[in-house]
Amino acid sequence: MKALIAILAVSFLSVSTPLVAQDNLETVRIAGSLVTEVPRDWDVVSNDGLGYFFETDNSTIRIRKYDILDQQRFEIYEQDSAGIFEWFVTDVYDTREYDPELIVETEIDGQQLLSYTFNQLISAGEYQRTIFVKRLASEFLAVGHIVSKEEGNLEEADVDDLRQAIINIQQDGQFVFLDGTSFSIGDDWGIISDINDAFAEFSVFKGSLNLRVSLWPGYGGITGLDNPVDFLAFIYDGNYRDVEPLNRAEYQDIQIAGFDAAFDPVQPGTLDSSGRYYRGFVSVITPNNGAYFGVITSEEIDSDIDPVYEVLDTMQPGRIFVCPLFAEAGIRLREEPSTNAALVRTIEDSETLIATEVVTDSAGFDWFFVGEGYVRSDVIFHEVSACSAIPGQ
Numbered sequence: 055m056k057a058l059i060a061i062l063a064v065s066f067l068s069v070s071t072p073l074v075a076q077d078n079l080e081t082v083r084i085a086g087s088l089v090t091e092v093p094r095d096w097d098v099v100s101n102d103g104l105g106y107f108f109e110t111d112n113s114t115i116r117i118r119k120y121d122i123l124d125q126q127r128f129e130i131y132e133q134d135s136a137g138i139f140e141w142f143v144t145d146v147y148d149t150r151e152y153d154p155e156l157i158v159e160t161e162i163d164g165q166q167l168l169s170y171t172f173n174q175l176i177s178a179g180e181y182q183r184t185i186f187v188k189r190l191a192s193e194f195l196a197v198g199h200i201v202s203k204e205e206g207n208l209e210e211a212d213v214d215d216l217r218q219a220i221i222n223i224q225q226d227g228q229f230v231f232l233d234g235t236s237f238s239i240g241d242d243w244g245i246i247s248d249i250n251d252a253f254a255e256f257s258v259f260k261g262s263l264n265l266r267v268s269l270w271p272g273y274g275g276i277t278g279l280d281n282p283v284d285f286l287a288f289i290y291d292g293n294y295r296d297v298e299p300l301n302r303a304e305y306q307d308i309q310i311a312g313f314d315a316a317f318d319p320v321q322p323g324t325l326d327s328s329g330r331y332y333r334g335f336v337s338v339i340t341p342n343n344g345a346y347f348g349v350i351t352s353e354e355i356d357s358d359i360d361p362v363y364e365v366l367d368t369m370q371p372g373r374i375f376v377c378p379l380f381a382e383a384g385i386r387l388r389e390e391p392s393t394n395a396a397l398v399r400t401i402e403d404s405e406t407l408i409a410t411e412v413v414t415d416s417a418g419f420d421w422f423f424v425g426e427g428y429v430r431s432d433v434i435f436h437e438v439s440a441c442s443a444i445p446g447q
Contacts, residue, residue, distance in 0.1 A: 103251030234372025
């Protein structure tokens, strides 16, 4: 894939001094493996697993990352810096006037940052917006958006703080799921995917060996399974039709970070859809009902797979209970647990949301908090067995 942010004919600035005093910053995790520092006086509006929404007195701010799969949507445009900005400006923000000459390249502490500032029509008013893009390791893109709350120009101090926050984004050597479960990722492992919403997963590689670990949130409670091998069989039945069903005579009882787990070596020579060899499946169920499923693949049929335990054995189970909500089109998410609260968005297609908390309104209705907003429990499908343990119940 061509680099999405290859440099075009852009303006150039150089900045070297941090814009906020160190003691006024706090660390936030914007993705499973990525952290940054932001001003303490930024109010957190929501964290949806893909990144954060913040507010200041003058601005609304969004920080998130895009990985390789996300970037496929940019292929309708040129795969360079112009492509991603054109997609945001014309598709996301529905602004028809796009000028690649407005892209600005900034160098901060030796790091390259691209930005694009434009005026956006919102409810018949004109508001200024700036988008920042930074290329990260593993083909990830860090993206920051800032828009003024009132018509006119952006607050310069907020723009400077966001610029520095994007520059500060880095991988911190671990992946932390929404339920708090973490895995350490050594420097000799590369990260392929970092998805931390709903059915979250990370994928890492070392040489030709690949490990993908997925969270099935609350599925220990949903399925009523507390035996890892039963969870393996459950996954096979619904998701791996191209692999021979689990042979209970061949699976192995193992330990992962001191917890009971199951390993199935898979029929030798079985290929996945990309032509890699399946080398094994592993599962573990954590005390907070999190069910974790690992897929091990390699380019060679008989290479050593023991290095995957360098990652698996670092697992630290989380203490947060979460549960999946299965939302149909038309479901409304609101800023507060009230039908009178402002609308965050309306679900357009069926999707899975992850509830981390439940609150009861003055009328006695329960509302699930799903990171980006609230949804009333009686309008969305959920398993009571999985959701009964989340905070607030």
